[in-house]
Amino acid sequence: MRDRRDPAGPAPTGPDVGALAEGVAAGSRAALARAITLVESRRADHRIAAASLLERLLPRTGQAVRIGLTGVPGVGKSTLVEAFGTMLTGAGHRLAVLAVDPSSRRTGGSILGDKTRMAKLAVDPNAFIRPSPAAGTLGGVASKTREALLLCEAAGFDVVVVETVGVGQSETVVADMVDVFVALMLPGAGDELQGIKKGLLELADLIAINKAEGENAARAGAAAAEYRAALRILFSRTGEAPPVLTLSGLAGIGIEAFWAAIRDIAARRRADGSLAARRAEQSVRWFRSLLDERMRQALVPPAQRAALRGLEQAVADGRTTAPAAVEEAVASLLGARGQNRGG
Incomplete structure (x- = not known):
């Protein structure tokens, strides 16, 4: 019978964190892909290894x-x-794109169409595209987008773009992990400007009117003028309004000016210290969100999760109110914990 301490015995199945870190630091795309897969895993041992x-x-x-x-x-x-x-x-940059796809309601997986929509970048050795399912996460971002962003930086990518679903649930989640938050708009503000969320305009560092080519160019220019006027009013008391520009991804118009505007915003924030403060605040919010998630997992035993889902459905159906459901949930959880201690 083999001694369990025998080094010739079966190797551990967990990831070799040291080797993986070396691969990411060396710029290996395969290692980066494996590292992002690791941080996205929900297994407890993978969570520890990812940390x-x-x-x-x-x-x-x-x-x-x-x-x-x-x-x-x-x-x-x-x-x-x-x-x-x-x-x-x-121009010599290395670009990582974290493209968050809508999740399929049937399978729970992502549609993963971005690699086909970005055919040139998908084969560019200086670009890395990682599609991930949003899976219902607020803000149209995957739950581990922050971790993936850090891994891309560690792999040597000097520009990281988080392309979101654009579902309008909570853009604050996106703004809380980037240096420059861009809101992309369609030409012809009109009714769109009336209906757009004020919160989005307040969060955006840059407004870009896309599809400003051909017959749309004039409409895009008019939309930009309307946005500038609205932003001047919105920011009249709180500070400088974000810049508004027009461009066309399809025709390649205004792309250099777009990059120049992003660099200018980042450079000014880096120079006045606000970028470091912004990132520090983002890190604290990341810590708090992860702590909230882990505490919920730790406090709610598997046996109680079905009961909580039942309360959620009762709130959704209008059979009870949210405050009443919370009181019932807390009482149930405390009771379960007391029984466990007594046992």
């Missing part, structure tokens, strides 16, 4: 320009990222 991996790579992070890009479906986010990214890699 260790991020700790090892932390000194290599923080040097990239982090860009968030949001907009309604059909506004042309992927087309713009393709044109923008091709320009960047042609």
Whole structure:
């Protein structure tokens, strides 16, 4: 019978964090892909390994320009990222795109169409595209997008774009992980400007009117003028309004000016210290969100999760109110914990 301490015995099945960290630091795309898969895993042992991996790579992070890009479906986010990214890699930059796809309601998986919509970038050796399912996460971002962003930085990518679903649930989630948050709009403000969420305009660092080519050019210019007027009023008491520009990802118009505006915003914030303060605040919010998630997992035993789902459905059906459901849930959880201690 083999001694369990025998080094010739079966090797452990867990990931080799040290080797993986070395691969990511060396710029290996395969290692980066495996590392992101690891941080996305829900297994408890993988979660611990992922935390260790991020700790090892932390000194290599923080040097990239982090860009968030949001907009309604059909506004042309992927087309713009393709044109923008091709320009960047042609200028010697290394670009990572974290493209968060809508999740399939039937399978729970992502549609993963971004690699086909970004055909040039998908084969560019200086670009890395990682589609991930949103899976119902607020803000149209995957639950581990922050971790993936840090891993891309550690792998040497100096520009990271988080392209969101644009579902309009909570753009604050996107703004809380990037240096420059861009809202991509369609030409012809009109009714769109009346109906757009004020909160989005307040969060955006840059407004870009896309599809400003051909017959749309005049409409895009008019939309930009309307947005500028609205933003001047919105920011009249709180500070400087974000810039508004027009461009076309399809025709490649205004892409250089778009990049110049992003660099200008990031440079000014880096110079006055607000970028460091912004990132520090983002890290604290990340810690709090992860702590809330882990505490919920720790406090709610598996046997109680079905009961909580029942209360959620009761609130959704209007059979009870949220405050009453919370009181019932807390009483149930405390009771279960008391029984466990007594046992």
